[in-house]
Amino acid sequence: MNILFATSEAVPFAKTGGLADVSSSLPRALSQLGHQPVVVMPAYKQALRSGQAIRPVGIDFSIPVWNKTVYGSLLESRLTDSDVPVYLILQDQYYDRDGLYNQNGTDYTDNCERFVFFSRAVLETIRLLSLEIDVLHTNDWQTGLIPAYLEAVYKESPRYKKITSVHTIHNLAYQGVFWHWDMCLTGLDWKYFTYDKMEFFGKLNLLKTGMMFADGLTTVSPRYAQEILSPEYSCGLEGVLRHRRKDLRGILNGVDTDHWNPAADPNLAAVYNTETVFENKPVCKQALQEEMQLPVNAETPLVGIVGRLAFQKGLDLVIDVIPRWVEEHNVQWVILGTGDPKLEQRIEELAASYPQNVAVKLSFSDAVAHRIEAGADMFLMPSRYEPCGLNQMYSLIYGTVPIVRETGGLVDTVVGLNTETFEKGTANGFSFKDADHSGLNWAIEQALICYRETPGIWKQLVKTGMSQDWSWKQSAARYLEFYEELRSR
Numbered sequence: 001m002n003i004l005f006a007t008s009e010a011v012p013f014a015k016t017g018g019l020a021d022v023s024s025s026l027p028r029a030l031s032q033l034g035h036q037p038v039v040v041m042p043a044y045k046q047a048l049r050s051g052q053a054i055r056p057v058g059i060d061f062s063i064p065v066w067n068k069t070v071y072g073s074l075l076e077s078r079l080t081d082s083d084v085p086v087y088l089i090l091q092d093q094y095y096d097r098d099g100l101y102n103q104n105g106t107d108y109t110d111n112c113e114r115f116v117f118f119s120r121a122v123l124e125t126i127r128l129l130s131l132e133i134d135v136l137h138t139n140d141w142q143t144g145l146i147p148a149y150l151e152a153v154y155k156e157s158p159r160y161k162k163i164t165s166v167h168t169i170h171n172l173a174y175q176g177v178f179w180h181w182d183m184c185l186t187g188l189d190w191k192y193f194t195y196d197k198m199e200f201f202g203k204l205n206l207l208k209t210g211m212m213f214a215d216g217l218t219t220v221s222p223r224y225a226q227e228i229l230s231p232e233y234s235c236g237l238e239g240v241l242r243h244r245r246k247d248l249r250g251i252l253n254g255v256d257t258d259h260w261n262p263a264a265d266p267n268l269a270a271v272y273n274t275e276t277v278f279e280n281k282p283v284c285k286q287a288l289q290e291e292m293q294l295p296v297n298a299e300t301p302l303v304g305i306v307g308r309l310a311f312q313k314g315l316d317l318v319i320d321v322i323p324r325w326v327e328e329h330n331v332q333w334v335i336l337g338t339g340d341p342k343l344e345q346r347i348e349e350l351a352a353s354y355p356q357n358v359a360v361k362l363s364f365s366d367a368v369a370h371r372i373e374a375g376a377d378m379f380l381m382p383s384r385y386e387p388c389g390l391n392q393m394y395s396l397i398y399g400t401v402p403i404v405r406e407t408g409g410l411v412d413t414v415v416g417l418n419t420e421t422f423e424k425g426t427a428n429g430f431s432f433k434d435a436d437h438s439g440l441n442w443a444i445e446q447a448l449i450c451y452r453e454t455p456g457i458w459k460q461l462v463k464t465g466m467s468q469d470w471s472w473k474q475s476a477a478r479y480l481e482f483y484e485e486l487r488s489r
C-alpha cells in the first residue's frame with residue numbers, strides 16, 4: 001500500500017512532542033511490513049538545522065492563499081535508518097522561525113495561514129511527484145484541512161479519486177480554532193462553514209474539519225478512544241465523535257525500539273538488558289545524580305519527570321507535593337521539561353529551595369531524557385488526561401517503574417500493583433484514580449513502600465515492564481487493518 005503521512009513534525013527533523021516520534025516510527029514500521037510510506041512535513045528552521053541530509057528536489061510550486069499567491073518548493077530527505085522518503089515543504093516566510101507553532105508561549109498569529117498553505121502543498125506534492133497514493137494519513141489540527149481539500153477540491157481528478165483519508169487525533173485539546181474570517185484563507189466555499197463540517201461555535205475549527213471529512217478516524221490508545229466520547233474528555237467535540245463513532249479506532253502508539261533501547265543506548269553510562277539491569281542501572285543512576293549535581297547515593301529514591309510543562313501533565317500537583325516527599329522521605333527529583341512559564345518559575349523556585357533533592361533542566365534534550373529514563377528509579381506521570389503517552393513506555397523498557405494517573409493510554413500500558421495484579425504477574429507500576437493531591441500522594445507512598453521494604457516485588461515490577469513488547473509491530477498492523485477496512489468500504 002502507498003501511504004502518504006502528512007504531519008507537522010517528525011523526528012529527527014523537528015519535534016515538540018509525541019507526534020514527532022509517531023511520525024517517524026509508524027512510517028518506518030509500515031515500511032518494514034512491506035508497504036511504501038512517504039512523509040510530508042514543513043521545512044522548519046529546526047529541520048534545516050537538524051544535521052540531516054536534505055536536498056532540493058528541484059520542484060517549485062505556488063498555492064493560492066486568500067488573495068495572494070504563495071510560492072514554495074520541495075526538499076527531500078529520508079527517515080533515519082530507512083528508505084522512507086521525507087518531503088519537506090520549504091516556505092521561509094512561514095517556517096523559518098524559532099518555534100514550530102509558537103514562541104515564548106504565544107501562538108503565531110498566522111498559524112491558520114501557515115497550515116492552510118502546508119495542507120494544500122501536501123495535496124500538490126502528490127501531483128508534482130506523480131505519487132500513486134492509496135491512503136492519505138493526516139494528523140492533528142495542523143493537517144485537518146487536508147481531508148476537506150481532498151473531498152472538496154481534488155477528488156474530481158483521477159489521481160486523487162481513489163485516495164482513502166485517515167485522520168489521527170493525537171490530542172483533542174489542541175484543535176486549531178481560528179476566527180471565522182480565516183475561512184477566506186482556506187479558499188473553501190462558505191457552504192462548508194456549518195456545524196456538521198468546519199464551524200465550531202462560530203469559529204473555524206481545523207481539527208473538527210479533519211474529523212468530519214476524513215473517511216476514518218483514529219486516536220492513539222483504546223482507552224482515550226472511549227474517554228473522548230464523554231463530555232469530560234471531549235473538549236466540546238463529543239457530538240462530532242459520537243456521530244463518527246463507528247469510524248473511530250483507538251490504536252496504541254508504539255515505541256521506536258531502535259532509539260529507546262537500554263541495551264544499545266549511546267547516551268548512557270552503562271547499557272543493560274533484563275539480565276544485567278540490577279547491576280548496570282545503578283551505574284546510570286549514579287551518573288544521573290552526578291550530572292544533575294544531586295548527592296550521589298544508591299539508596300535515595302530518585303523520581304524522574306520528562307515532558308511538556310502543561311496543565312494536562314499535572315505538574316502543578318507534583319510541585320505542590322514535592323516538599324513533603326523531600327522533607328519527610330528524602331526523595332530526589334529530576335525534572336526535564338519546557339512549557340508554561342509559570343510552572344517553569346515554580347519548578348525553579350523548588351530547585352533553589354531544595355538543591356540537595358530537586359534538580360531541574362528547563363530545556364529540550366533527547367539525550368538527557370534518555371539518561372533520566374535510565375537513571376531514575378521511578379517515573380511520574382500524574383496526567384489529567386493522556387491520549388497515549390510515550391514516556392511511561394520508555395520507562396517500562398528502561399526498567400524504571402512508572403507511577404501514573406489512570407487515564408488514556410496510561411491505563412492501556414501501566415498495570416498498577418495490587419494483590420490481584422501481583423498474583424497474576426501483570427503488575428508493572430503504580431497507578432491512581434483521581435488527579436488530586438491525595439491520589440498522587442497515595443501512589444507515591446505505595447511506590448516508596450515497595451521500593452524500600454519489598455525489593456523482591458520491586459524487581460518483579462522492573463522485570464515485567466522490561467519484558468513486555470512495546471514496539472510498533474502490532475500497532476502498525478492494526479493501522480494496516482484499518483486502512484484495508486476503509487478501502488474495502
Ligand code: ADP
Pocket residue numbers: 016017018019021171306307308336337338363364365366369388389390391
Ligand atoms: P505529548 O505528545 O503530550 O507531549 P508524549 O508522552 O506522547 O507527550 O510524548 C512526549 C515526547 O516528547 C516524548 O518522546 C518525550 O520524551 C519528549 N519530550 C517532551 N519534553 C521533552 C524535553 N524537555 N526534552 C526531551 N524530550 C522531551
